[in-house]
Structures are given as C-alpha cells and as structure tokens.
Amino acid sequence: MHLTREEEKLYAGEYGEALETCMNLLVSLGDIYGAEKLVDISSAQVSGVSYKTIGEKGLEFLKDLADQGLKASVPTTLNPAGMDLIRYDELKFPKDFAKKQLEIIDCFKRMEVEISCTCTPYLTGNVPMFGSHVAWAESSAVAYVNSVIGARTNREGGPSALAAAIIGKTPCYGYHLSENRLPTQVFEVDMELEDASSFYGILGRITGRIVKNGIPYFKFKNCESVKNDYLKALGAALAASGGVALYHVEGITPEAKKGLEINGLEKVVIGKDDFEKEYDSFKTSEKPDLICIGCPHCSLDEIKEVAEFVKSENAKFNADVWVCTSIHMKSIADRMGYTKIIEDAGGKVVGDTCMVVAPIEDMGYKNVATNSGKAATYLPGFCKSNVIYGTTYEILKKATE
Numbered sequence: 001m002h003l004t005r006e007e008e009k010l011y012a013g014e015y016g017e018a019l020e021t022c023m024n025l026l027v028s029l030g031d032i033y034g035a036e037k038l039v040d041i042s043s044a045q046v047s048g049v050s051y052k053t054i055g056e057k058g059l060e061f062l063k064d065l066a067d068q069g070l071k072a073s074v075p076t077t078l079n080p081a082g083m084d085l086i087r088y089d090e091l092k093f094p095k096d097f098a099k100k101q102l103e104i105i106d107c108f109k110r111m112e113v114e115i116s117c118t119c120t121p122y123l124t125g126n127v128p129m130f131g132s133h134v135a136w137a138e139s140s141a142v143a144y145v146n147s148v149i150g151a152r153t154n155r156e157g158g159p160s161a162l163a164a165a166i167i168g169k170t171p172c173y174g175y176h177l178s179e180n181r182l183p184t185q186v187f188e189v190d191m192e193l194e195d196a197s198s199f200y201g202i203l204g205r206i207t208g209r210i211v212k213n214g215i216p217y218f219k220f221k222n223c224e225s226v227k228n229d230y231l232k233a234l235g236a237a238l239a240a241s242g243g244v245a246l247y248h249v250e251g252i253t254p255e256a257k258k259g260l261e262i263n264g265l266e267k268v269v270i271g272k273d274d275f276e277k278e279y280d281s282f283k284t285s286e287k288p289d290l291i292c293i294g295c296p297h298c299s300l301d302e303i304k305e306v307a308e309f310v311k312s313e314n315a316k317f318n319a320d321v322w323v324c325t326s327i328h329m330k331s332i333a334d335r336m337g338y339t340k341i342i343e344d345a346g347g348k349v350v351g352d353t354c355m356v357v358a359p360i361e362d363m364g365y366k367n368v369a370t371n372s373g374k375a376a377t378y379l380p381g382f383c384k385s386n387v388i389y390g391t392t393y394e395i396l397k398k399a400t401e
C-alpha cells in the first residue's frame with residue numbers, strides 16, 4: 001500500500017506507540033483487502049460500546065488507548081451503550097453492569113468521541129455528504145449511509161472505526177471504490193408495499209438471506225409510500241440477515257437515481273407468499289414480557305406513532321414497553337409531550353441503548369415483541385429471547401391485552 005511521508009512516520013512510530021498501533025491496524029486491513037492507499041474521512045461512527053458486547057477485554061483496550069491520550073481527529077459519534085446513561089437505576093439495570101458501562105463511556109469521552117450513543121447518527125447531526133468517504137461501524141448505520149445518503153464506507157468493526165477516527169483516514173478498498181458499488185442482484189417486489197416499517201424488516205430478512213454480502217437492487221411498485229424510516233428498517237434487516245453494506249432502490253436512492261446497469265443480473269421476484277411464510281415463522285402463543293420499538297433507534301415520527309397509539313386506544317400498558325432512541329430525539333419527544341403520554345401509560349422512552357445490546361436476559365425478559373426485522377434476527381442469539389413479531393400497532397396492542 002502506498003503511504004505518504006506523514007503516514008510513513010506515523011506507521012514507523014515517530015509520533016508514539018499509540019498512533020503507531022492505530023496506523024498498523026489500518027495498514028494491515030488495507031493490505032489484506034488490497035487497498036492502494038489511505039483516504040481522508042469526513043466522519044466516523046464507532047461501535048463496540050456496550051459492556052455486554054465488549055466485556056472486560058474491550059474495556060481494557062479502550063482504557064489503554066484513552067490513557068495514552070489518543071483523541072478522535074474527525075467528527076466521531078458513538079453506537080448505543082448497554083444502558084440508558086441517565087435512568088439506569090430507575091430502569092433496574094444491574095449495578096455492576098452500570099459501573100463497567102460508565103467506565104467505558106469515560107474512555108470514549110476522554111478520546112473526544114461524541115457520547116451520542118445511537119445507531120442512527122444520521123438523524124442527530126452526523127450527516128456526511130454524497131460521495132464522501134467515512135469509516136462507520138454498526139451494520140444498519142453503514143447500510144443507511146452508503147445507500148440512502150450515498151457516502152462511502154466499508155462495514156467497519158469497532159476497533160477499525162476507532163483507529164480511523166483517530167488517524168482521520170481509512171484504507172481505500174471495497175465500498176470506497178465506484179466499481180464495487182454496482183448492484184449484483186435484482187429484487188422485484190411484486191405486491192403493494194405496506195405502510196409499516198415491519199413490512200420492510202420482513203423484506204430485508206428475506207432478501208438478505210438470498211443476496212448474502214452482495215448488493216441488492218430493489219424495484220418497488222408504489223415508491224411514493226417509502227419513507228426514510230422504512231429504508232432505515234430495510235437496511236438494518238438486510239445487514240443482519242445477510243452481510244449487506246449497500247443497497248439500491250430504483251427511483252429512490254441516489255446512486256440508483258443517477259442510473260445503474262441491471263441488464264444481465266439475476267432477478268428474484270418477491271411476492272405475498274414469501275411474506276406470509278416469513279410472518280408464519282414468528283407465530284407463537286407466548287405473551288411478550290417486553291415490547292420494544294426502536295431498532296434502529298426511533299426517529300421522532302416513530303416516537304410520535306407510539307404516543308398516538310396511546311391516545312387513540314386510551315392505552316394502559318401491562319407489560320414493559322421500551323421505545324429506544326437517542327437522547328437527541330428523546331429531548332425533542334419530551335418537549336413535544338410524547339414522552340409524557342407514553343410514560344403515563346406505563347411505557348418508557350429509553351435513551352442510549354436498545355433491546356439487543358442491553359443485558360435484557362439478565363433483567364428477566366424472555367419473550368420480546370418487536371417490529372424490527374433486525375431485532376428479530378439478533379434477539380434469539382444476543383439475548384436468548386423468543387421473538388414475537390408484528391407492526392407497531394400489533395405489538396403495542398399486545399401490551400394492553
């Protein structure tokens with residue numbers, strides 16, 4: 001890989017061992033994947049924040065970097081933590097877990113990483129420009145920023161995104177190069193799109209399994225009903241059930257709008273039967289003990305939908321309801337009165353964390369209802385939960401029965 005003189009110095013340890021370690025990680029990755037050079041990034045999104053997912057080893061690694069005085073050199077946001085960083089006691093997060101989680105957060109703070117703790121940084125100020133290079137971790141955020149925004153990132157892991165944030169560069173290979181951003185398979189959705197993010201979660205689960213780590217190109221019938229929140233749900237499910245980092249939607253996503261060659265690609269038609277089969281796989285008589293909305297983290301509109309459910313149904317929840325979001329979005333929901341409506345009905349607007357990275361299995365939750373295709377894919381493995389799947393309305397309704 002070609003390095004500039006300055007990069008060579010970093011690599012040779014002339015600016016200290018800590019920066020050398022970061023540089024080493026980036027150059028090794030670049031060498032493995034055949035990058036010719038490093039490229040400047042305009043932002044980073046770092047994952048690997050929950051004590052549940054990184055454990056003691058991860059905490060020690062972060063402490064070591066922070067102790068050596070390393071700092072992010074580009075705007076850098078952070079993935080969800082394992083708990084609400086304000087209300088962890090009230091929400092009954094285990095005390096020793098909370099202590100460790102706060103230590104992790106302290107490390108990131110010292111490294112000047114924004115303690116945003118959200119997987120939807122593109123809703124809270126980390127919005128790269130079309131075509132710009134970034135180093136993002138968190139598979140749903142990667143899918144969104146590549147596909148909906150048209151910025152360029154590989155599916156980074158926590159350490160490589162952090163190293164890129166510190167150096168301000170990432171190895172230029174994979175999705176950073178135009179020739180690797182072309183569709184590999186066409187999916188024609190041969191039915192009217194439903195006006196629900198759970199529909200897109202199912203679509204993402206089905207097509208993700210087929211396309212694996214390729215680049216799907218979607219053809220939809222009634223594109224006008226597609227909202228950003230639905231693309232957020234689609235990308236998240238695609239990235240969880242397959243290894244997708246980028247997808248295109250005809251007439252909607254920016255690179256598809258500029259025109260992409262799809263002649264000669266294999267075409268798969270997805271219809272009602274496929275959806276029914278997938279919904280059937282979740283049929284269960286279990287009653288949920290936790291109902292979770294917000295994977296990926298809720299937009300303001302999605303929080304409003306829950307508040308409107310409460311108002312129109314005059315709802316009182318008799319199971320725990322978590323509406324997971326960023327503290328940015330929560331503070332607007334507080335102002336708009338949505339939080340009060342939801343919490344007066346017995347729900348909680350939970351900041352900074354989610355049902356997957358929180359230690360819900362240690363908090364006594366077994367049967368978890370979700371409207372997210374991604375959460376439905378990860379809950380059994382990450383949290384040993386049984387999954388109940390449905391639209392926002394359907395799963396909230398279960399909390400009132």
Ligand SMILES: C[C@@](O)(CCOP(=O)(O)O)CC(=O)O
Pocket residue numbers: 046047048049050053054079080119137138139140158356357378
């Ligand atoms: C499951 C996931 O959304 C959250 C866990 O990630 P982490 O703990 O931030 O590494 C990660 C991912 O899909 O990239």
Ligand code: SF4
Pocket residue numbers: 079080119140236294295296297324353354355356357374375378
């Ligand atoms: S599991 Fe879902 S809510 Fe949690 S960090 Fe990943 S996308 Fe966000």
